[in-house]
Amino acid sequence: MRHFKIVLMGAGGVGKTSMATQFVEQTFDETYEPTIEEIHKKTISLDGEQCLLELIDTAGMEQFTQMRDLYIKKSDGFILVYSIVDPTTFEDVKSIREQIVRNKLSEQVPIVLVGNKKDLATGERAVERTSGAGLAARWPHCRFIETSAREFNDIEEVFVYAVQEIKAFQDMRKKRVSVLHKEATKRRKSTGKCQVM
Template sequence: MASSQNGKKQAPIYKVIMVGSGGVGKSALTLQYMYDEFVEDYEPTKADSYRKKVLLDGEEVQIDILDTAGQEDYAAIRDNYFRSGEGFLLVFSITEQESFDVLDEFREQILRVKNAEDVPLILIGNKSDLQQNRQVREDVATDKANKWLKPYIETSAKTRDNVDKAFFDLMREIRNRKLAENSKPHTKQKDKKKKKKCTIL
């Protein structure tokens, strides 16, 4: 019965938002994940949205990726983007200290907009293929992630290193959050049903 019901069900959608300064490689990561191609010079002037079906631990799901533009001019619009997201990849470039320093601000804005103390989020240090130009040490980035109680992954959109891992790990975080949230109202409903049954008896 469950399998026939699942057949009719639409694959669950996981809404992922790419967040970070301009030029850190958010679009390059997104396009590498979506189309297996590396785009060196891609400068979006507005947010772009992508969707594809993938297998997450054997289950067919849809990932919906919103690639935000990253420029400061869009700070006001960002609130709307963040509101629609279920999980966030906070991306900086390991070759650019400033892109790392602004992440606290992005995270605070996400938590404020989501009105939550915690959201599914992974810290991403991109451009790991450019070790010779590294400005942000791995242990410093790991410390920040640990402080946030979040994972830290170093990726390279160029070599595709850890690109799939970043998106799949975030989808798992979103799934776990959904399961946790769904279990709360169900217990209340069960309690109500039990009470109703008791009154009938």
């Protein structure tokens, strides 16, 4: 069974905890309690393979930046969540991704960008779907989706996308390492022949 460590990140109140609990327990809590850290686990079957997902639901508050850095370094992929009715949370995901790139020392990071609260889209929408899709298109290895944690709308897809992005990224990296290993072996062999001559 493959194990995937996925971190949910975003500003406070965007629905990270609601998404995780809907996915794992199929429950939605109407009250908002700020999260410091919660870890959820769920096994899913994807492409005939059992996958254990460890979901780290992080605090949306700025004072937990050091904890965030630790989660980033140890994680396989990320779910960045903003609220489609709050444009400041959309700006927040951009700086969170910069923090991820800094900690991972690479632009190549598996991410699912999620615009949550689409049940409030009629009349309250402040971030257009095209803005989210456009941002995701600029980031390598990034999928985009809009959801409603309240209505359990497209919640499972978020986590499936996250696993698919991580698997594709890991497979690509393995291929690259294999190619580099073959090239290095070829060079060693040709260098060895030259020395013999």
